[in-house]
Amino acid sequence: MRRARSAIGATLITGLALLASCATSDPERIESFDPRVSSPGQRARIDAIRAQLAPVIAGQASAEALLLLERDELYRPLSTEDRAFLDEIRAQPGGDPEVGIPSGLAWVRVEGQVAHTSKGDHPIPLQLVTEPVRVAFDALDRAMRKEFGRGLLIGSAYRSPAYQLYLIVELLPRFDYSLQQTLPHVSLPGGSDHNRVDRLGIDFVSESGVDLEYSHAADFMALPEYRWLLANAGRFGFEAEPVPGGGPPTSPWHWRYVGTR
Numbered sequence: 001m002r003r004a005r006s007a008i009g010a011t012l013i014t015g016l017a018l019l020a021s022c023a024t025s026d027p028e029r030i031e032s033f034d035p036r037v038s039s040p041g042q043r044a045r046i047d048a049i050r051a052q053l054a055p056v057i058a059g060q061a062s063a064e065a066l067l068l069l070e071r072d073e074l075y076r077p078l079s080t081e082d083r084a085f086l087d088e089i090r091a092q093p094g095g096d097p098e099v100g101i102p103s104g105l106a107w108v109r110v111e112g113q114v115a116h117t118s119k120g121d122h123p124i125p126l127q128l129v130t131e132p133v134r135v136a137f138d139a140l141d142r143a144m145r146k147e148f149g150r151g152l153l154i155g156s157a158y159r160s161p162a163y164q165l166y167l168i169v170e171l172l173p174r175f176d177y178s179l180q181q182t183l184p185h186v187s188l189p190g191g192s193d194h195n196r197v198d199r200l201g202i203d204f205v206s207e208s209g210v211d212l213e214y215s216h217a218a219d220f221m222a223l224p225e226y227r228w229l230l231a232n233a234g235r236f237g238f239e240a241e242p243v244p245g246g247g248p249p250t251s252p253w254h255w256r257y258v259g260t261r
């Protein structure tokens with residue numbers, strides 16, 4: 001009986017643990033994943049994973065291939081333990097490991113955009129959107145231009161959940177290897193609007209390049225373009241991300257296409 005009870009207890013504890021859904025993780029071999037802080041061993045693992053992923057990213061044949069990176073390809077050079085570690089990140093609350101790249105979708109390529117900044121021209125790499133987003137963006141851009149002679153650029157749009165995972169791993173060292181500290185800057189795979197075509201995330205950039213770095217929220221909010229978006233974007237099917245607890249948005253450039261209702 002004691003054995004049976006402890007087995008049930010263990011199951012409950014496992015069920016409650018953050019990394020519970022990772023069936024491949026072996027507690028004998030892999031340290032528990034703590035989203036707040038990484039142990040020295042986990043920091044070393046993250047560094048090793050980053051080193052192995054760098055050639056995968058650099059080896060993509062095109063910008064489009066990178067945005068549509070599949071998880072199989074990202075995982076190819078990694079050991080079983082490294083893959084289990086990344087699976088634990090994917091399974092964190094706020095992510096959605098079930099979200100994949102939609103199949104059979106005709107992506108629309110957004111190419112040739114250039115921001116004219118005070119430091120010179122800044123070409124924006126290829127972006128992928130869906131046809132409804134392209135049509136809605138063109139209408140929004142036209143309306144804005146008509147009103148005050150300037151439109152917007154699409155600085156960032158679709159990226160696959162696997163590429164999103166890569167971005168997290170790449171950013172972890174910048175935030176002391178803490179997932180908790182990294183997540184305000186980049187969402188978990190499947191949890192980001194940029195990974196989803198049902199509410200595709202678009203990061204707008206002004207024609208003068210505000211904010212190409214996505215780190216100066218106040219600068220973007222000071223743009224007349226931002227005020228125009230607040231008043232008009234909804235007419236074209238774009239909505240701002242709700243800010244938990246109200247307050248000013250941390251990513252005012254980030255909007256998502258939900259269609260007109």
Ligand SMILES: [Zn+2]
Pocket residue numbers: 156194201202203251253254255
């Ligand atoms: Zn965004």
